[in-house]
Amino acid sequence: MNIPLKTLESPAGDVFAAGLEGIVAAETVLSHVDGAAGRLVLRGHQLEQLADWSFEAVLALLWRDLARENLDETQIRLRLGAARVVAFERMTSALPALDGLSQVEALRLLLSLLPDVETECHHLVAVASVPVFAAAIARRGRGLDPVRPDASLGAAADFLRMLHGAEQGPEKVRALETYLVTVADHGLNASTFATRVIASTQAGLFSSVIGGLCALKGPLHGGAPGPVLDMLDAIRSEENIAPWLTEALDRGERLMGFGHRIYRVRDPRADALKRAVSALRDTGGRIGFAEKVEAQALALLAERKPLRPLQTNVEFYTALLLEAVGFPRESFTNVFAAGRMAGWTAHVLEQDRVGRLIRPQSRYVGRMPA
Ligand code: ACO
Numbered sequence: 507m508n509i510p511l512k513t514l515e516s517p518a519g520d521v522f523a524a525g526l527e528g529i530v531a532a533e534t535v536l537s538h539v540d541g542a543a544g545r546l547v548l549r550g551h552q553l554e555q556l557a558d559w560s561f562e563a564v565l566a567l568l569w570r571d572l573a574r575e576n577l578d579e580t581q582i583r584l585r586l587g588a589a590r591v592v593a594f595e596r597m598t599s600a601l602p603a604l605d606g607l608s609q610v611e612a613l614r615l616l617l618s619l620l621p622d623v624e625t626e627c628h629h630l631v632a633v634a635s636v637p638v639f640a641a642a643i644a645r646r647g648r649g650l651d652p653v654r655p656d657a658s659l660g661a662a663a664d665f666l667r668m669l670h671g672a673e674q675g676p677e678k679v680r681a682l683e684t685y686l687v688t689v690a691d692h693g694l695n696a697s698t699f700a701t702r703v704i705a706s707t708q709a710g711l712f713s714s715v716i717g718g719l720c721a722l723k724g725p726l727h728g729g730a731p732g733p734v735l736d737m738l739d740a741i742r743s744e745e746n747i748a749p750w751l752t753e754a755l756d757r758g759e760r761l762m763g764f765g766h767r768i769y770r771v772r773d774p775r776a777d778a779l780k781r782a783v784s785a786l787r788d789t790g791g792r793i794g795f796a797e798k799v800e801a802q803a804l805a806l807l808a809e810r811k812p813l814r815p816l817q818t819n820v821e822f823y824t825a826l827l828l829e830a831v832g833f834p835r836e837s838f839t840n841v842f843a844a845g846r847m848a849g850w851t852a853h854v855l856e857q858d859r860v861g862r863l864i865r866p867q868s869r870y871v872g873r874m875p876a
Contacts, residue, residue: 522869527767531864532694532702536568536852539693541768546775548691557778561661561686562586565633565848568691572855574626585627587657589634590664594655596620597639604646610723610839612643614716622710629851632715636847637661640840641668647836662686665844670832677786678831684782685827688775689820689842691849693768697721697728701850705857706864718850719843725762728842732835733762734825738796747802755810761803763822772817779823789830796826 523529538547546553549567556564563579565586570576577585597616604612616639620631642652645668653668662683666674692698701718705711722728741750754761766773784793800818807816828838 525767531699531866532857532860534694534853534856536849536856537691537693539768541766541770544769544771544774546692553688553774553778556687557684557782558680559687561683561690561845561848564687564690568848568852569629569855572852572859573629582630583660584657585630586634586661587655587659587664589627589631590638590655590661591657593631593635593638594642594652596635597642598652601642601646601652604643609640609643609647609836610719610729610843612646613639613840613843614719616643617712617716617719620712622712628711629855632711632851633844633847634661636840636844637665638668640837640844641665643840644669644834644837645671647834665841666831674831681782681786681827682831685779685824685841686845686848688778688782689824689845691846691852692775695727696724697846698849698853702853702857703864705854706860706862708858711851711854714854715847715850718846722843722846723839728821728839728846730762730819730821731825731828731838731842734822735829735835737762738792738799738825741799744795744798747799748806751799751803751806755806761807763800763819763825764803764807765816766819769817769819770815773819775820776818776823779820779827783823783827783830786827786830789826792826792829796822 536549538545540547548556548564549570551567560579560583562582565582566577566579596619600616600619603615607615613636617632617635620628620635625631638652638655645652650671653671655668656664659667659673660679660683663673663679666678666682694702697718700721701714704714704717725733737754741747751761783789800822804816804818824842825835825838828841829835833841
């Protein structure tokens with residue numbers, strides 16, 4: 507049955523939001539999304555402060571006092587390196603099974619090889635595995651063999667090395683690191699909520715984060731940055747920006763990379779990523795063109811939806827950054843998963859401590875028996 511309304515009213519007059527907006531479904535110490543102020547806080551740190559941290563330092567922050575053992579940045583770096591090597595060994599025999607799958611479906615398949623046995627470091631294994639799998643999947647899409655991890659490198663540097671087959675310069679590594687940190691956690695977004703619901707059934711960490719990945723895949727969540735580049739390619743020239751955007755909106759389409767459920771002002775992650783991608787030297791003119799598209803899209807959205815502030819979201823500059831460091835657009839959602847795995851695993855650890863099954867109710871609006 508198609509229910510077009512965003513809010514539904516019962517005969518008794520009570521209203522609920524079909525998208526659960528405004529409903530608090532968990533308490534967390536991990537992150538706070540302040541949509542009115544355009545502010546994101548991760549465990550007491552403003553996003554802007556974290557943008558130049560290493561991914562490992564942010565993992566240490568998120569996992570602190572939730573994992574059984576508190577590890578510092580250096581210990582996490584070492585353990586992730588070792589776990590990447592194990593993930594690589596585990597993956598190689600499964601690669602032929604990936605034929606015909608999209609890159610995110612392939613990642614889902616490889617993650618499902620991880621057994622849900624209770625170990626002290628399953629959160630580390632999950633975070634270490636995604637870059638190994640995602641890089642191998644991206645290379646496979648180009649007909650290339652996977653590249654063995656280098657356990658001595660940081661996660662971001664090795665991710666790029668495994669993608670390209672050679673170490674990349676510090677500029678690109680820094681840009682990817684900023685990206686991974688920026689998307690590490692973001693309140694109770696759809697994929698994190700899905701992850702917590704599964705964790706609350708005690709299904710296990712890997713099952714929980716695979717659920718998160720499935721939710722991330724959709725274009726209304728983490729599947730948007732590939733389509734952002736498709737949009738920029740389709741617009742092609744400055745003269746075509748206004749006509750293209752106008753026609754897309756006339757057809758009732760959504761402009762990818764704009765709008766957010768919580769933010770009513772600009773998504774602070776968009777600014778962090780814009781700064782990171784602007785620091786890269788060789789972006790082939792993309793940034794200047796994208797800024798013009800962004801400006802016109804914002805003007806048109808303000809004109810068309812005056813009552814709904816629609817601003818640039820994280821996905822717009824994600825697309826430019828991931829393209830600039832060499833990821834193919836088909837793999838963007840998998841790179842997002844590599845960063846968000848930090849948050850998903852921390853939420854599983856936190857949910858385990860809550861120990862309460864998440865089980866809301868539905869309202870029956872069908873027919874009753876005579
Ligand atoms: N382009 C055009 N119109 C839009 C857009 C957009 N990007 N976003 C929202 N709108 C319009 C809707 O059509 C709706 O109009 P209506 O009231 O006339 O029907 C109005 O704004 C409100 O939209 P909602 O659906 O209530 O907004 P919601 O909070 O559910 O949407 C979402 C948030 C899904 C991100 C939406 O803005 C969207 O689809 N954006 C494009 C896809 C995208 O960028 N996704 C990545 C999101 S960031 C992330 O999840 C990591």
